[in-house]
Amino acid sequence: MTSQNQEVQLSKTILEMKFMKKTKEKVEKALEDKEGNAMYSNEITEEMRRSGNLVFVSTSITNCKNLIDGRLSFGGMNADIEKIMANEFAKLVEQEEKKKEKDVTDVEMAQGYSTLVNNMAKKFNKKSKNKNKKSKKGNDQVE
Amino acid sequence: MSQIEFVLPGQVVKDVKSVRGVTILGPGLRQNEDQPNTICVTQPGKLYFKSPNVYWIEGNRNRYIPKKYDLVVGVIVKKSGDMLKVDIGSAEHASLSLLAFEGATKKQKPDVQVGDIVYAKLLNAHREMEPELVCVDSYYRAGTLGVLSNDGFLMNISLTLAQKLLDIQNPLLRSLGKRFCYEIAVGVNGKLWINARKTKDVLNLMKVFQITDQNAKTDLSEVNKSIL
Numbered sequence: 167m168t169s170q171n172q173e174v175q176l177s178k179t180i181l182e183m184k185f186m187k188k189t190k191e192k193v194e195k196a197l198e199d200k201e202g203n204a205m206y207s208n209e210i211t212e213e214m215r216r217s218g219n220l221v222f223v224s225t226s227i228t229n230c231k232n233l234i235d236g237r238l239s240f241g242g243m244n245a246d247i248e249k250i251m252a253n254e255f256a257k258l259v260e261q262e263e264k265k266k267e268k269d270v271t272d273v274e275m276a277q278g279y280s281t282l283v284n285n286m287a288k289k290f291n292k293k294s295k296n297k298n299k300k301s302k303k304g305n306d307q308v309e
Numbered sequence: 310m311s312q313i314e315f316v317l318p319g320q321v322v323k324d325v326k327s328v329r330g331v332t333i334l335g336p337g338l339r340q341n342e343d344q345p346n347t348i349c350v351t352q353p354g355k356l357y358f359k360s361p362n363v364y365w366i367e368g369n370r371n372r373y374i375p376k377k378y379d380l381v382v383g384v385i386v387k388k389s390g391d392m393l394k395v396d397i398g399s400a401e402h403a404s405l406s407l408l409a410f411e412g413a414t415k416k417q418k419p420d421v422q423v424g425d426i427v428y429a430k431l432l433n434a435h436r437e438m439e440p441e442l443v444c445v446d447s448y449y450r451a452g453t454l455g456v457l458s459n460d461g462f463l464m465n466i467s468l469t470l471a472q473k474l475l476d477i478q479n480p481l482l483r484s485l486g487k488r489f490c491y492e493i494a495v496g497v498n499g500k501l502w503i504n505a506r507k508t509k510d511v512l513n514l515m516k517v518f519q520i521t522d523q524n525a526k527t528d529l530s531e532v533n534k535s536i537l
Contacts, residue, residue: 218345221331226376228497230335230357230365233475236380236495237428237453240486243504247492250453258477 234258313356316366322348328362335365336374370468373398373498375434380454382496383442384463385425393421395429395442398465398498403440405429410444411451419456426457426502428494457494461504462511468499470522481521489514 181190227233238255239247316322321341325332325348334340337352350356354368375381375397386402387394394402405427410419421427433441444454466474473479474495482493491505491514501518505511 218347219330220325220327220346222334222340222348223331224334224339224376225363226379226497227336227365227472228376228379228475229333230359230363231472231476233472233497234477235453236382236471236475236493236497238482238486238495239492240482241490243490243492243506247453259483262477 311358313358315354316350316356317353318351320350322350322356322364325364326358326360326362331362333363335363336376337366337368337370338364367469367472371499372400373468375399375403375431375440375498377431377434379431379434379497381429381431381442381498382457382463382494382500382502383427383429383498384500385421385423385427388421388423391418395427397440397442397496398500399440401439403429403431403442405442405444409442410455411449421456425459426461426463428454428457428496428502430454457502458504461492461502462515463500463502464515464518466499466501466518466522468497470518471495471497471499471501474501481517485514485517 176186176189176193180186181193234255237247238251239245242248321344322338325346332348334348335357337350337354338348339351341347341349348364350366352366352368352370354366354370357365357367373381381397381403383395383397383403383405385393385405386396391407393405393407395405397403407413407418407421408415410421413419427442427444429442429444430446431440432443444451444456446452446454474482475497485491489505489510491503491510493504493514494502503511503514503518505514
């Protein structure tokens with residue numbers, strides 16, 4: 167009994183026949199590829215073992231630290247440069263200022279907090295008053 | 310951006326973070342060939358890490374090593390045919406083609422003389438090759454690049470100060486702009502070109518940069534206040 171997994175191979179004499187030219191080329195190529203893989207597989211793994219699986223890309227300090235374009239003009243010295251700066255530099259400065267700014271100023275925070283405290287205080291006052299009323303009502307019913 | 314530790318050349322950095330198997334290395338680091346997935350330090354200084362996968366070293370190096378896409382200030386030292394040789398402070402002079410300026414053609418070349426100062430971008434920078442500069446972007450537009458006027462003044466500063474000036478978080482250039490009316494070109498190669506309406510302003514600015522360079526460790530804004 168032959169196993170079904172085994173590939174069907176054509177015999178040499180058949181491949182030598184004239185009408186089998188194309189098939190012969192195909193078979194030969196497959197054989198070569200197989201041999202090549204077997205030969206190089208060892209080397210590839212060795213090289214990979216040495217260099218690891220990480221790819222290292224080198225870059226300049228400009229990209230590391232997000233440095234800006236160093237050509238700047240202030241006070242209308244060079245109108246052309248300032249036009250270009252208005253697009254890029256001004257935006258970056260704005261972002262930077264925003265970062266520094268607090269979302270809520272200290273005064274606003276204090277005011278907000280005091281109103282919150284008042285609100286909460288009122289709520290508690292109401293609740294306690296309600297409770298008093300309820301308890302009074304309960305007392306009436308009992309009576 | 311966070312500082313990890315002080316490192317010395319030859320030290321090995323392990324536990325390297327990466328995104329899809331890629332790690333970006335800045336100056337002062339290279340891949341370690343003896344151990345897989347580690348970095349070797351080549352320069353003393355502080356090791357910095359920026360998430361997700363960027364590592365670099367900041368030291369007190371004085372020699373500029375060209376890197377691709379750096380914006381630099383250079384002095385023309387030689388002119389031969391269509392090629393210019395530019396001193397950008399690196400070990401070798403960089404080459405700059407006369408055709409790499411905006412609007413330049415074979416017949417109509419820009420007027421650039423030896424001794425002129427250019428603000429240019431590095432197109433090519435490799436260890437074994439001469440660095441190559443251009444004064445146009447990929448759309449052949451000059452933008453901020455090009456020849457700087459002869460009225461200005463060129464000075465050398467340390468690489469660390471150049472990087473500090475180019476940091477958007479540093480308000481020095483902006484606050485000077487409120488006081489003086491000036492234009493400036495700072496190259497990452499440690500060359501700085503200034504131009505102002507009055508010679509006195511140029512001298513004052515020069516002094517500011519010299520003092521900040523000397524007092525690099527102290528707070529820049531303090532120095533700035535004392536001068537203004």
